[in-house]
Amino acid sequence: MRKQRYNFDDLLIQLRENNIDSIQDVSYAILEPSGKLAVVEKKKQAQTCSA
Numbered sequence: 001m002r003k004q005r006y007n008f009d010d011l012l013i014q015l016r017e018n019n020i021d022s023i024q025d026v027s028y029a030i031l032e033p034s035g036k037l038a039v040v041e042k043k044k045q046a047q048t049c050s051a
Helices: 008-017
Strands: 026-031 037-041
Touching: 008 026, 008 037
Parallel strands: none
Antiparallel strands: 026 037
């Protein structure tokens, strides 16, 4: 990120643009040559209720 002059604030901005509220929801992200961020979200675990 440092080589690309890309900082943590830039990352958070692009996550918000991808409708991701928290970095904890990201499995991994790739900074494309175009400057766009490709994001793969973590799979959300289904919550189960005991009856």
